[in-house]
Amino acid sequence: MKWTKLTIDTTCEAEDLISAFLEEEGVLGVQIEDNIPLTEEEMETMFVDLLPDDMPENDGTAKVSCFLDDTFDVQEIKDKVAAEIRRLSEFLPVGTGEITESETKEEDWRDNWKAYFKPFRLYDNIIIKPTWEEVPEDATDEDIVIEIDPGTAFGTGSHETTRLCIGQLKKYMKDGDEILDAGSGSGILSFVCNKLGAKHVLGIDIDPIAVDVAGENRDVNHIPAEAVEFKCGNVLEDQKLVESIGANYDIVVANILADVIIPMSAVVQKFMKDDGIFISSGIINIKEDEVRQALLxxxxxxxxxxxxxxxxxxxxxxxV
Structure with missing residues (x-):
């Protein structure tokens, strides 16, 4: 299969907003390239020895790339991106906004990203590592090591939205909790919950490929299928799925787009215990007020x- 790659020349200020816009248009294969230096927190938690010594200076520029299969109207996406860049330019620098187009074969890029997915730490004692990398030498018996091969499913754990969810899970989860992971992707949040002491985790995703990938990752992490279960379906549309999920969850966690969290907020309580909590992430800041109002x-x-x-x-x- 041939894929069309779009690359947008922009700025560090606009990169996340453009990425979020692409995701809202259904484009999930988004890649960001910039030279933003690591923060002190990242320096402490990531394996920075894996970074090249000749990292260029941060000049404020960034490239946002995505891959479109033949189900997309490429010109329509380009026109929508150009319009969004013009809109963003009214309140922040967007750079040149130039959009370039190229074609690539699936086998040329399918595995290239693996060179950039390296082990990293989250919150002191959680190590996320790809299946093809060795466990870091400084790992201890106290560390929780989770192996991931995302394949074509969303989720390596490195994105801010996943980090936010994991931080909230560490804060609010208790041993023996029942967890519903809505939009489970590669399964990373489900596995974190299991390692943090959840009694049972149910992961739901609308993408059957993601469900298969999550199941494979579960096996790699030696987690029993009865402890972490994955189902395919849409809780907003599939009543049989909704009925099968039940209403026994201490925590529902959703790391998905704001435009999905908004309608989900109308149905998610039926899955929760009376004292249960709903952790939502994947919310770009320009959507914060909309999501807050939907919850209220x-x-x-x-x-x-x-x-x-x-x-x-x-x-x-x-x-109450």
Whole structure:
């Protein structure tokens, strides 16, 4: 299969907003290239010895790339991106905004990204590593090591939205909790919950390939299928799936787009225990107010809000 690669020349300020826009258009294979230096926190948690010694200076520029298969109207996506760049330019620098187009064969890029996916730490004691890399030498018996091969499913754990979710899970999860992972992708949040002591985790994703990938990753991590289960379906449309999920979850976690969290907030309470909580992430900051209002409109109390760069995570409970 041939794929069309679009590359947008932009700025570090605009890269996340453009990426989020592409994802909202259904384009999930988004790649960002920039020279932003690591923060002190990242220097402490990532294996920075894997970075090249000749990293260029950060000049504020960035490239956002995506791959489109033949189901997309390439010109339509280009026109929409150009319009979004013009809109963004009204309140932040967007750079040249030039969009270049090229073709690539699936076998040329399918595995190239693996060169950039290296082991890294989250919150001191969680190590995320690809299946093709060795466990870091400084890992200890106290570390939680999770192996991931995302394949074509979303989720390596490195994105801010996933980090936000994991931080909230570490804060609010208790041993023996029942967890629903809505939009489970490669399964990384489900596996973190299992390693943190969840009694049972159910992961739901609308993509059957993601469900298969998550199942394979579960086996790689030697997690029993009865402890972490994956199902394919859409909780907004599939009533049989909704009925099969039940209403026994201490935590529902959703690391998905804001435009999905908004309608999901109207149905998610039926899966939660009375004292359960809803952790949502994947929310770009320009959508923060919309998601907050949707939660409030659907009888939630927001008990925690956490930010990381351009991204937002809410923790909400049923209003009593």
């Amino acid at each position: 409109d659907n009888n939630f109390d927001i008990v925690d809000t956490v930010y990381m760069n351009d991204w937002v995570s809410f923790v909400a409970k049923k209003h």
